[in-house]
Amino acid sequence: AATKLASAEKLMYFCTDQLGLEQDFEQKQMPDGKLPVDGFLLCVDVSRGMNRNFDEQLKFVSNLYNQLAKTKKPVVVVLTKCDEGVERYIRDAHAFALGKKNLQVVETSARSNVNVELAFGTVVQLADRSRGKAKIVPYFEALKQQSQQIAAAKDKYEWLVSRVVKSHNEPWAAASRKMQPAPEYQDYVYLEGTHKAKKLFLQHVQRLKQEHVERRRRNYLALLPQALDALVPDLDEIDRLSLAKAEKLLEAKPDFSKWFVVLEETPWDATSHVDAADSERIPFDLLETPAAERLYEAHLEKLRAERKRAEVRRAFRENLETSPFVTPGKPWEEARSFIMNEEFYLWLDESVYVDIYAKHQKRLIDKAKEDFQELLLEYSELFYELELDAKPSKEKMGVIQEVLGEEQRFKALQKLQAERDALVLKHVHFVYHPTKETCPGCSGCVDARTEQLLGSRSVRNRRGVPPDSDVDRLNLVILGKDGLARELANEIRALCTSDDKYVIEGKMYELSLRPIEGNVRLPVNAFQTPTFQPHGCLCLYNSKESLSYVVESIEKSRESTLGRRENHLGHLPLTLILVNKRGDPSGETLHSLIQQGQQIASKLQCVFLDPASAGIGYGRNINEKQIGQLLKGLLDSKRNL
Secondary structure, three states, X not given: OOOEEEOOOOEOOOOHHHOOOHHHOOOOEOOOOEEEOOOEEEEEEOEOOOOOOHHHHHHHHHHHHHHHHOOOOOEEEEEEOHHHEOHHHHHHHHHHHHOOXXXXXXXXXXXXXXXXXXHHHXXXXXXXXXXXXXXXXXXXXXXXXXXXXXXXXXXXXXHHHHHHOOOOOOOHHHHHHHHOOOHHHHHHHHHHOHHHHHHHHHHHHHHHHHHHHHHHHHHHHHHHHHHHHHHOOOHHHHOOOOHHHHHHHHHOOOOHHHHEEOOOOOOHHHOHHHHOOOOXXXXXXXXXXXXXXXXXXXXXXXXXXXXXXXXXHHHHHHHHHHOOOOOOOOOHXXXXXXXXXXXXXXXXXXXXXXXXXXXXXXXXXXHHHHHHHHHHHHOHHHHXXXXXXXXXXXXXXXXXXXHHOOOHHHHOOHHHHHHHHHHHHHHHHHHHOOOOOOOOOHHHOHHHHHHHHHHHHHHHHHHOOOOOOHHHEEEEEEEOOOOHHHHHHHHHHHOOOOOOEEEEOOEEEEEEEEEEOOOOOOHHHOOOEOOEOOOEEEEEEOOHHHHHHHHHHHHHHHHHOOOOOOOOHHHOOEEEEEOOOOOOOOOHHHHHHHHHHHHHHHHHOOEEEOHHHHOOOOOOOOOHHHHHHHHHHHHHHHHHO
């Protein structure tokens, strides 16, 4: 209770950790060793301590207060450890203070840092009346205010961390230096300390890492179906294999390393592979996850469904071949009820059957026309007595129809009377003007084919170009997702000879096709390889998504060759084609796709073919004539280059 203290050259302590370890802390000595005392904090522990009687403590405090009161110095009763306080002890302490004149009580918790500054501020105000009177706030009300203050400061600090720290690899030391000038950092550290600030930082970094790993996982899982399509496209090879057994089969594939990487340490998301810059290949241990197993099962189901759909198509074609109700020229609406069954509707859309039926009808009609032309040749005497203008009268046409009417080959074109009459007129014209232009064989006319072959041979000999030179080769990239590229490649191959040769203007070319439907940055989907130098590219789309894929793929391919001495892909001739559209051909969707295609074609500086200008039928791919025109255009571009 002394009001004057003398302790020369004594160290000032600010925490009990200094005791015995003074050399490890900053050392400050008391000034002059003389200290006047201006007030007292009378501390009362209101927690339930072991081997301690609160009543005896309060008795000691009462005796101590009597001594302090004699000094005439301000005294404030401080209730400590209120975070573990006993209600009766707190009540008795207040009752003690209430019996004294002007004795103020402050409820505190040093552990929670509640009302500590208030206790010192209160005794300072009592010692210096010029200061404003301190407002005494009960412990729980102060705790609530402080919790709200900490929560607000925490929100602001977390916002600061999210704005400053963008990488999960950033260390705390570097991040804290960046954040130190910010008031959000200073306020939170003041309230909660550096340790909790670092803890929140580490939680944020962990979230960033989890998000990064999850993005990588999604990318790998998105690539896995393409890898399975490339490595195990045959159902017979894997139909009865579990994923674990299929993994051994995958490892034995020649292209395994193009799609997968086997890591020395696993799992992949706990290794440095997570941050590897060239980590586009799928970690092989990812196949051991449930998500990968589901994708493998989906791959099996897709192959099984494709096989079933192929079987259904084959059964439908066989049904068409054997059905007596399918005759040349009969509309789908008339034939549908005779050739369709419930299973057909389960597996394929009606539009697929309509397309198969249309192709079958074309074959039937072409065969019926050929047979009818043979019939006309067999009855050539019917046309001998016509005038030189070769235009039979109505009566003569009636005679022809009456003579031929009982022939099955005549009846086969019953639903195509206009075309049958046109064939008769064409035959009449050929009888009186037999030239290669009027020949019913059209492009198959022997005279025309002979001229083309002789002409192409003489041109080749004059130029001295060997048959297997690069001039006679045409390398074509076909770009399109969701099966578009493969479908068109198959159609073009169907028009080639058995050794992949294609005739353009009577000349034979070796045609090499490279359909691409995946990420063009992967080697397996690259536009050019050591053995394949493209001369042109057909870009197919039937939706906004497939158009976006085309644009991204072209830009990626061009970027990959920027700065090279031979930037061949930068000048590669492109043709953008809209095919296989869905919906009403006169509707807004088709109009929108055409507009977008024209804009992209202008951007890419390439040719654009829309359904109207290219003559492409709605819901059908380009025909043989259009394919020939496209290949001729690319061939001309190749020669110019």
